[in-house]
Amino acid sequence: MSAPRTVKCWAAAKPKAALEEVCMEVPSLGPHGVELRVQFCGLCGSDVHLINSDGGYADFTGFAVGKPQVCGHEVIGIVTAVGEEVTHVKVGERAGIGWQNGACHECEWCKKGDEQLCASVKATCCEGNVGAFADYVRIQDGKFCFAIPEACDSAQTAPLKPPRLCSAPLLCGGQTVWTPLVQQTKDGDKFASALGREVTALSGSASKAEEAKALGAHAFAGTLDFILVTLATTQTGGRKEMESMLAFCAEKGIGASVVLRPMDEVNACLAELESAKHAKRFVLTRD
Structure with missing residues (x-):
């Protein structure tokens, strides 16, 4: 000790x-x-x-x-x-x-x-x-x-251009996105694109539309533009989701x-x- x-x-x-x-x-x-x-x-x-x-x-x-x-x-x-x-x-x-x-x-x-x-x-x-x-x-x-x-760099620069990529946010934000993908078969963001799914990005700020599409989203919707009838949520994830998410990011080069x-x-x-x-x-x- x-x-x-x-x-x-x-x-x-x-x-x-x-x-x-x-x-x-x-x-x-x-x-x-x-x-x-x-x-x-x-x-x-x-x-x-x-x-x-x-x-x-x-x-x-x-x-x-x-x-x-x-x-x-x-x-x-x-x-x-x-x-x-x-x-x-x-x-x-x-x-x-x-x-x-x-x-x-x-x-x-x-x-x-x-x-x-x-x-x-x-x-x-x-x-x-x-x-x-x-x-x-x-x-x-x-x-x-x-x-x-x-294969998951702590911080790296994407070839020839920004943005910088970093694995640190995967330890919370990444796990929070990954867990519903594997639990509910619904995808989003870079994970979904890497899985070959069609992605609609949701945000409360329309200013983020272009960047969302640059990250792989096929469509964008401002969450205040319509009423969501049903929401399914997860609370971060367990150890198995963390480990599988990190392995997936390493395989696909996601940060x-x-x-x-x-x-x-x-x-x-x-x-x-x-x-x-x-x-x-x-x-x-x-x-």
Whole structure:
């Protein structure tokens, strides 16, 4: 068991506050735990909701337990420590962590491979956990740390032209799209194009139509232009969906279209994300 360690992280001291770089202690690493040195961390809409303590997110923030809120749950980095029971990733290897970082592994949902529905689900950056807006991130259930296939670059430049492609957002946004595709046989976005399906992209912003089509959509619809009668949703996905999604992306050369920014620009990136003007994902980088 490794000792507690102090990490540098970007935290909100109170709801809707600007993030400030602070030092916080993270717990000792248990026998099933994994520690990553953060290299890339995607920004997600959930990060904005947590920082703002919006609606149903309020009870899951660090604020709710008397701690700052440190977000970040689309992370790729280098494994720097593992517990003695961890065998699927090794120190020095590249790995990733998404939204979920724990489950009971005993309930009916876990046994079905739907760990995201477990009543004991744990989240990487909720309830006082220090997320990946940091130099290091630790989770105690290493089953939710995933080896990143060699063909999935952490960050690469598409040949001769932008956008940059990055695998970090796949750890949450990618899994969220992939899971309904495999569970409900409905497709979307780059995944659907790679599967040979016809894609209609939906967005609340008509300004994203051209980029959606450039990414493989055959048609575009503004979601406020009509009434949706039936919605089917999923909640991220389990470990099997994460693993199959990463393998598929490696096979097809799929990565998220991103804008890379240094982590000390996190406040500006969050403001741009909240404006909903950008179709690309922001990914924070650390040296």
